[in-house]
Amino acid sequence: MEIRLENIQKKFSSVVAVHDMNIRIKDGSLTGLLGPSGCGKSTTLFMIAGLYAPTAGNIFFGDEAVTLLPPEKRGIGLVFQNYALYPHMTVLKNILFPLENMKIPKKEALKMAEEMADIVQIRDLLDRKPSQLSGGQQQRVAIARALVKKARVLLLDEPLSNLDARLRLETREEIRRIQKETGITTIYVTHDQEEAMSITDDIVLMDKGWIQQQDSPQQMYLNPGNQFTAEFLGNPPVNIIDGKITDSVLVVCGEKLCGFDGVEDQPVVVGIRPEAVLIGNGDIKASVRLIEIVGKDKIISLDLKGCLIRAIVSLDYDCNVEELLSFSVKHSGVFLFDKTTGARIKGFAS
Numbered sequence: 001m002e003i004r005l006e007n008i009q010k011k012f013s014s015v016v017a018v019h020d021m022n023i024r025i026k027d028g029s030l031t032g033l034l035g036p037s038g039c040g041k042s043t044t045l046f047m048i049a050g051l052y053a054p055t056a057g058n059i060f061f062g063d064e065a066v067t068l069l070p071p072e073k074r075g076i077g078l079v080f081q082n083y084a085l086y087p088h089m090t091v092l093k094n095i096l097f098p099l100e101n102m103k104i105p106k107k108e109a110l111k112m113a114e115e116m117a118d119i120v121q122i123r124d125l126l127d128r129k130p131s132q133l134s135g136g137q138q139q140r141v142a143i144a145r146a147l148v149k150k151a152r153v154l155l156l157d158e159p160l161s162n163l164d165a166r167l168r169l170e171t172r173e174e175i176r177r178i179q180k181e182t183g184i185t186t187i188y189v190t191h192d193q194e195e196a197m198s199i200t201d202d203i204v205l206m207d208k209g210w211i212q213q214q215d216s217p218q219q220m221y222l223n224p225g226n227q228f229t230a231e232f233l234g235n236p237p238v239n240i241i242d243g244k245i246t247d248s249v250l251v252v253c254g255e256k257l258c259g260f261d262g263v264e265d266q267p268v269v270v271g272i273r274p275e276a277v278l279i280g281n282g283d284i285k286a287s288v289r290l291i292e293i294v295g296k297d298k299i300i301s302l303d304l305k306g307c308l309i310r311a312i313v314s315l316d317y318d319c320n321v322e323e324l325l326s327f328s329v330k331h332s333g334v335f336l337f338d339k340t341t342g343a344r345i346k347g348f349a350s
Contacts, residue, residue: 008057032196035206077146092126227342253307263347276333277311
């Protein structure tokens with residue numbers, strides 16, 4: 001089921017939560033609504049669900065306009081971050097509940113519930129109560145209950161926020177498996193960029209109610225459309241430094257970093273991915289200010305005449321604080337942004 005939002009706006013009194021949103025969500029895809037708290041992603045999800053009416057604009061499921069339809073007429077399955085399971089019911093009865101409301105015959109409903117339990121791999125938990133389940137198991141019950149009524153669209157609002165780190169990793173993989181197996185169009189709200197980048201086909205990145213970029217996770221990371229996108233995606237985060245273009249050369253902190261063609265002379269904001277900083281390769285020298293060990297990598301913070309530049313190296317790379325190191329940059333990881341608007345400046349490093 002393809003979903004289209006055309007010129008969608010949502011106001012709460014005088015506050016605009018979502019501004020003039022236009023997005024297309026592909027049939028059968030898993031799309032992430034990503035952004036910081038308060039950016040409008042959950043508001044957008046609730047408009048798609050029918051829980052909020054848009055102030056302006058239209059929502060389409062396929063060719064059907066659903067803007068004025070109530071939630072129960074849209075064919076959606078909605079999973080909240082707190083799961084909202086009925087504590088006094090068994091897992092089976094929780095899954096059966098929406099089918100009973102739809103007046104589906106008991107025998108048919110039981111078959112549908114058991115089939116869905118198989119898909120989400122909780123068949124052996126059907127006689128338990130929610131209090132006897134782990135957080136990840138409760139999440140799968142909530143997804144089964146949302147999907148069992150043959151939903152056209154699955155909507156997930158911060159579904160992993162109540163789980164610990166290890167369980168989040170396991171459960172997001174389960175969500176991706178279930179989505180792939182069922183082929184249902186899924187919209188997944190999260191503020192966690194790693195979560196969104198690991199399982200989605202497409203990301204809609206939002207800030208302050210505005211869409212910043214819609215793209216595949218890889219393309220959004222490799223080709224950020226503006227400074228916000230570059231800063232929001234990536235761990236460790238992108239290096240952000242003031243610079244300038246002079247005679248097609250990018251100058252940072254008084255050093256010529258690389259050639260940069262197709263850009264007029266001007267002050268710029270420079271974004272450099274830490275993995276694009278090549279230690280021990282180049283003529284620029286900077287002193288080591290800090291060394292951090294993160295898993296299999298080291299993060300080295302270099303002091304270039306007062307500018308801090310982080311670089312990722314292998315764990316066995318040997319250096320010391322205050323040591324002078326040379327470096328260069330990989331051109332594909334260097335971005336220029338307008339100092340006023342934050343928009344990406346088109347050009348290419350050379």
